Amino acid sequence: MQQLKSIIPTVVTVVMFSLLCSKALAMDPEVMAKKVLCHTCLVKIYVAQQNVKDATTEFNELLKLTPNDASVHFDYGNFLARNSKADLAVGQFKLAAKLKPNVPEYQVGLGNSLMYSKDYNGAIAAYNKACLLGGKYQDLLQKAQQYEAQQKLYEQYQAKIKAQKESE
Amino acid sequence: MHRSYSFKSLYSLICFSILLFGQSVSAIDNTGSTGSITITRHANEAAKAFAAGDYAKAKDEYRKAIGLSPDNLEFYYGLYDVCVHSGEWDQVVYALKRIFEIDPSKKQPLLAQYGEALYHLGQYDEAVPVLKQALKEADLPAPKISMVVPAPVPDPVPDKNAATPKANQANNTTPSALANLPPPPPPRPVLSAKEVSEFALSFQNATHSECILIAEYLGYDKHAEVHYTHPPIANYHITKILKGPPLNKDLPLRYEFTDRINDTQAPPGWKFGTDKMPQKGSEWIIFIKNALPREGAFDTYQGSYGRQPATEENLNKLYALLENSANR
Numbered sequence: 001m002q003q004l005k006s007i008i009p010t011v012v013t014v015v016m017f018s019l020l021c022s023k024a025l026a027m028d029p030e031v032m033a034k035k036v037l038c039h040t041c042l043v044k045i046y047v048a049q050q051n052v053k054d055a056t057t058e059f060n061e062l063l064k065l066t067p068n069d070a071s072v073h074f075d076y077g078n079f080l081a082r083n084s085k086a087d088l089a090v091g092q093f094k095l096a097a098k099l100k101p102n103v104p105e106y107q108v109g110l111g112n113s114l115m116y117s118k119d120y121n122g123a124i125a126a127y128n129k130a131c132l133l134g135g136k137y138q139d140l141l142q143k144a145q146q147y148e149a150q151q152k153l154y155e156q157y158q159a160k161i162k163a164q165k166e167s168e
Numbered sequence: 169m170h171r172s173y174s175f176k177s178l179y180s181l182i183c184f185s186i187l188l189f190g191q192s193v194s195a196i197d198n199t200g201s202t203g204s205i206t207i208t209r210h211a212n213e214a215a216k217a218f219a220a221g222d223y224a225k226a227k228d229e230y231r232k233a234i235g236l237s238p239d240n241l242e243f244y245y246g247l248y249d250v251c252v253h254s255g256e257w258d259q260v261v262y263a264l265k266r267i268f269e270i271d272p273s274k275k276q277p278l279l280a281q282y283g284e285a286l287y288h289l290g291q292y293d294e295a296v297p298v299l300k301q302a303l304k305e306a307d308l309p310a311p312k313i314s315m316v317v318p319a320p321v322p323d324p325v326p327d328k329n330a331a332t333p334k335a336n337q338a339n340n341t342t343p344s345a346l347a348n349l350p351p352p353p354p355p356r357p358v359l360s361a362k363e364v365s366e367f368a369l370s371f372q373n374a375t376h377s378e379c380i381l382i383a384e385y386l387g388y389d390k391h392a393e394v395h396y397t398h399p400p401i402a403n404y405h406i407t408k409i410l411k412g413p414p415l416n417k418d419l420p421l422r423y424e425f426t427d428r429i430n431d432t433q434a435p436p437g438w439k440f441g442t443d444k445m446p447q448k449g450s451e452w453i454i455f456i457k458n459a460l461p462r463e464g465a466f467d468t469y470q471g472s473y474g475r476q477p478a479t480e481e482n483l484n485k486l487y488a489l490l491e492n493s494a495n496r
Contacts (some may be wrong), residue, residue, distance in 0.1 A: 038300075044287065
């Protein structure tokens with residue numbers, strides 16, 4: 001009990017100090033808005049100029065400022081997918097879909113990037129969600145189902161060959 | 169007794185009219201911060217149009233206000249906000265550039281907006297360094313600037329009930345208090361039609377145009393049919409802009425043959441020919457009331473009066489007037 005009493009002032013001080021620090025570090029909303037505006041414009045310029053390196057840097061800067069902006073994650077995901085980085089794009093689309101689960105386009109983005117990564121089951125789930133949210137993406141869903149079926153057949157065929165080789 | 173009563177009533181009547189007159193003058197002459205009724209009216213019309221979502225009208229009104237008061241930052245802020253909403257980024261860049269010219273201290277806090285406008289115009293090479301500079305300076309302390317169109321001021325509506333308490337107030341005012349009231353202004357003289365036309369057709373009035381420039385006559389559009397009331401489109405080349413926005417050097421003007429006051433009807437036997445047009449290569453002072461083209465051409469101030477030969481005498485007169493208006 002005595003020990004607990006001696007700890008309390010220290011805990012209070014630490015809590016107060018961290019509160020003060022977080023206030024001091026919080027950015028002025030106007031400065032924040034200005035920085036977001038600048039980075040957004042720079043991102044769009046570099047994307048238009050197909051300057052992948054600078055666009056990636058600017059996307060990362062923008063995401064540092066707005067980590068909870070689903071549209072930025074979605075745009076970054078599209079940018080990565082267009083530049084043959086589907087694996088990295090999946091992460092961004094997942095974040096966008098997590099932050100705004102009711103946007104069918106985000107689910108489609110996720111589905112497309114999963115198709116490129118050959119995760120057809122995941123793609124079917126994402127397209128399904130997009131259709132349930134009211135989007136007309138049945139053709140994409142059908143295609144993913146066909147790919148998935150094809151993949152299963154291929155796996156069965158591979159297993160059969162393997163079994164034959166073993167029996168021989 | 170009867171005489172003193174009528175004197176009192178007359179006295180009250182005079183005081184009442186003084187109060188009412190003062191009231192009506194202050195209601196009409198609501199000059200706002202601009203010091204001019206016309207300019208305030210344009211600014212207010214712009215704010216109303218903006219609130220109604222009519223961005224084209226709001227822009228026109230701000231341009232008119234800017235033409236009359238080219239150094240008023242408020243109007244450029246308004247023009248900026250309107251054009252951001254309408255997506256007219258060239259106008260946004262123009263508004264911001266003028267703001268920076270008038271008050272260079274505004275450049276630092278508005279760099280991001282300038283970069284954004286350049287980006288939208290597709291001027292990437294210019295936009296990138298501006299945006300990077302804005303990012304560098306974003307953390308520096310900067311004054312807060314409200315770049316939004318202010319709420320419109322409602323028009324003064326005459327209140328029928330308002331006269332009654334005022335009248336009572338006037339009647340109840342003691343003579344000693346009334347003695348401190350300023351005397352009513354003398355009635356304004358009524359101008360004759362000739363005096364009105366003389367004032368309208370004067371350099372003094374023409375210098376209030378939004379745009380004044382010196383231009384060289386190049387020729388006119390010969391494809392269109394020309395009448396006295398259907399003037400040709402004349403082509404000029406701007407050699408110097410004395411007042412107003414930076415227009416394109418190639419200036420199409422509606423070449424009116426009337427000054428809209430004296431010679432509104434075609435003179436008997438009037439027929440269009442090249443003799444009605446100026447000599448090619450001649451220099452002219454052009455007054456443009458609103459620096460916005462209408463159907464592909466600009467209208468000059470009071471039709472034919474808005475084109476004056478660029479003689480030394482005319483130029484001296486104009487420069488003196490412009491200098492006076494700048495010093496005011």
